[in-house]
Each structure stands twice: as structure tokens, then as C-alpha cells.
Amino acid sequence: MVAVTTVTRFAPSPNGPLHLGHAFAAIVAHDRAMRDGGAFMLRIEDIDGARSRPELAGEFREDLRWLGLAWRETPPQSTRLTAYRAALESLRERGLVYRCTCTRAEIAAAAGAPGPDGPVYPGTCRHNAPSPDAPAVWRLDIARATAIAGPLTWHDERRGLQPGRPELFGDVVLWRKDAPASYHLAATLDDAADGVTVVTRGADLFAATHVHRLLQALLGLPVPVWHHHPVLVEADGRKLAKRRGAPSLADRRHSGESGTAVAQALRAARFDTGISLSEYVDREP
Template sequence: MNGRPPPVTRFAPSPNGPLHLGHALSAIVAHDLAQAGGGRFLLRIEDIDGPRSRPDLADEFRRDLEWLGLEWEEVPAQSTRLATYAAAAEALKECGLLYPCTCTRKEIEAAGASEGTDGLIYPGTCKRTGPDPARPAAWRLDTEKALAEVGPLTWEDDLAGTIPVDLGGLGDVVLVRKDLPASYHLAVTLDDAADGVTLVTRGADLFAPSHVHRTLQALFGLPVPRWHHHALLTDDSGQKLAKRRGSPALAERRQAGEDGRMLAEQLRLRHLRLGT
């Protein structure tokens, strides 16, 4: 693989709903890139979504991957790593890089927040006026301070090339949620480093968050992987497949007797047609 060491990739689903074809494609891309480079393909269950995380679904995920003909190494689930997330958040707080925020989504919208590359850009209300001490707080990254700390950064995507870090379209993202010990941004960055992931594969809808993850890697002094953001599968209306839209579950197809390996080959061919 261009003289690089064998890649380590991963598939990291959350057991809060069944896997669909979009998940299958992501798993296949990660699996095949690892296999092509003589590397390792990891499975990590991201199970810190409170009561929405269901152990039975994690078991279904394993059966789905086996049905697709994939082989993997499983690494510890996120629920075993809570102390790591807490320590990392405390370190950022001590450096003055996190601040508490008690704003609700409605309050953020009412404050005239603009639309960014990954949702609404937080207008900095609590940074200016302070949080409401009577309400639970999330903790946001002060991106201006963070970038001043690390200086100019870039990251490498297999398809898009060298990308300068730009947090302008994201704003002060949440790293510790009100209801969870860590946001996706913090947990996935720490987990990928702990698991030795060297090639982060995921859908193009997660391109923008990679700016945050590269910044966190610099703040924590973590190894920097490469990225590979593949095109998304869409439904007949052109929308990406999603659990919340009821996209057909892999488990239903598996239980109906469909040939999983044949489906995987069809997804590979579809992926080739997408050009990624």
C-alpha cells in the first residue's frame, strides 16, 4: 500500500438500532482496505448511548458481519473506557480549553445560530455570559484557544488529498454531553488512538468532523492516522440510508435467507461505480 505499513481499520457501530446497507458498505470498505494492505480490521462497539445501547443488538451486528463474509478482531467496547474519556476531558478543562454550556437547541436557534458544515454553529452564548448554574451543562471545546495552542494543522484523506484544518464551519463543538460521558468527537479520537487505527474509514457525511478529530489528536499528542471518506449509499429519494428513516435492516434480510456474501459483492460493485 504505497510502501506504508499494513493498515489498521475499524468498523464502530452503535447498538441503538439495527445495521442497514449503509453500515454494510462502511464495514466492507474498512475490511477490504485492511485486507488489501495485509493489515487488520477491527470491530469496536460504541455503546455509551445510555439506555438506547442494547447488548442484543451488538450480538446481531456480529452475526450480520459474519453473514457478509467479513472477518475481524474485536476490541474493547466504549463502555469499558469511561475513565479514559473523563481523564481527557479533565486535562482539557485544566488547560482552559473547555467551557460549560447549558443552552438548549431551541435557545441556540433563537440566538440566530448560522448553519455550518455539520449542523448549527454554536454562537458562544455561555462563553460570553456564563452558563446557568441551575441547569445541567455540556462542555464545549473553545476552538479559538485550541487552534492557538496547536497552530496550523492538516490531515490526509485518501480521496481528497491534503486538507488544512478549518473549524470555522463547526464552531465550539461539544466534547462532553449533558447526558453522556463523552461526545462522538472525544470518544472516537481517543478510541482510534488506543486501538492503533491508522486508516479511519467512514462515510462522506463525517468529513467535516475530521477537522475536530485532527485538532484533538494534536492537543493530546496522539498518532495521526489517514482518512478515507467514501461516498454514501442513498435511497430512491436521494437521502442517505439511516436508522431513523427505517432503512431495511441487515438482520431482516439475513433472517429471510438472503445470501449475505452475494449482497456484499453487490455492494462492492456499487461502491466501484460510485468511484470511491
């Protein structure tokens, strides 16, 4: 029997520079693969509409070299749109997705308890088909999908066997108005296409795995194991974020700081003042 090589990935979006939180995620994925003599992959997730800045991909590569990491690069998401559309069409033909024209304000006003991604969608357009001419997203009919898939489980290396609970999200968006596939659909298809066997990502994305496991079952995709690591947070407990001006790796690199020293500090969980690790991150407003 041929042993399966461990394959991990780091998949940044070029909508802003990388910071220490990204460095930690990349190091976790890199070191997890190296532990087994496997492969660490870099995938650029560049389908975020006008927010994507292609020139940042080169900066990301320089940042990873500065940290002392080596990788193989997979095709960026912008080359995979045909596969995303084919998966959506497969689900549509089976009656598992539907068009939705509801605004965020309408959803917030009509929804019940909040879910991991925000207010749980109340199913308005599932019950009342919108105009075919109106701009729309495509949502997964969670109730119908889970009935077809049956009971599901998935394994996290740090927390063990988990029961699949995609219903926590309600009818998630799989295809967006302003960009192609949503994170849920794209990441699931990409990891399968890239042969990823261990999905490493922050604990703030733990709940998303329930949806991804369901999509794997519906689309007949291989099932990896997951490794949800702690995330870096600021003194107020919020996750480091580009939009709040977290110091970039590029700035550190250009200032002459040692990337290998930064990587060693991250591996040892020793951080700059005001930055710490957190196992859970509340959903930000």
C-alpha cells in the same frame, strides 16, 4: 525500520439494526485493511444512553459473519469512560473547554450561519458562565484551541491533503448531558487507543475530521490518514437510516438471502432499486 500495519475499524452503535449502508461501510474498512495485509477491527459504540440496546451487538457480529468478513474485536466504548473523562479534564485544566447550559432552541435563535453539525454556537456561555448547579455540556473553545494548536493539515486518501478548518463547527460539544463523551471526543480517543492507522467512514462525516485533527493535536495523539467513501442513499437523496425503516441485514439474513452475494453486489456498486451511492450527503433536519 519496522513497517506500520494498516489497521481499520467498523464502529456501529447498538441503537438499531444494521442495514446496507452499514454493510458497505464495514466492507470498505475490511477490504482496505486486507489490501495491505492489515487488521480490521470491530468496536461497539455503546454509550448512547437509553438508546443503546446491548443485545444488538450479537446481531452485528452475525451480520458481519453473514457478509463473509473476519475481524478482531476491541473493547466497547462503555469500558473507556475513564479515558474520556481524563481527556476532558486535561483540556479543562488548560482552559480549553467550558460549561454550557444553552438549549437547542436558544442556540438556533441566537446562532448565525449553519455549520456542519447544525447552527454554529454563538458562545453565549463562553462569555457568561452559567450556574454551577445547572445541567451542562462541555464545549471546546475553538478559537483558543486553534491558537494553541496552530495550522493543521490532514490527509484523505481520496481527496488528498486538507487544511484543518475546525472553526467551521464553532465551539463543539465534547461532553454531553445525556451521555458521556460526544462522538468527536470518543471516536478520536478510541481510534488512537485501538491503533487505527486508516479511518474509513462515509463522506457525510468528512467535515468532522477537522475537529478530530484538532483534538489529536491538543491531546498529543497519533495522526492516521482518512478514507471518506461514498454513502448509500435512497431515491430522494437521503442517506439510508435506521429510523426510516431501511431493510435490516438481520431481516435479509433470516430470509435466507446470501450474505456473500450482498457483499459482492456492494463491492461492485450494484444495489437494490432505489438505492445508489452519493459522494456528499446534506445534513438532515
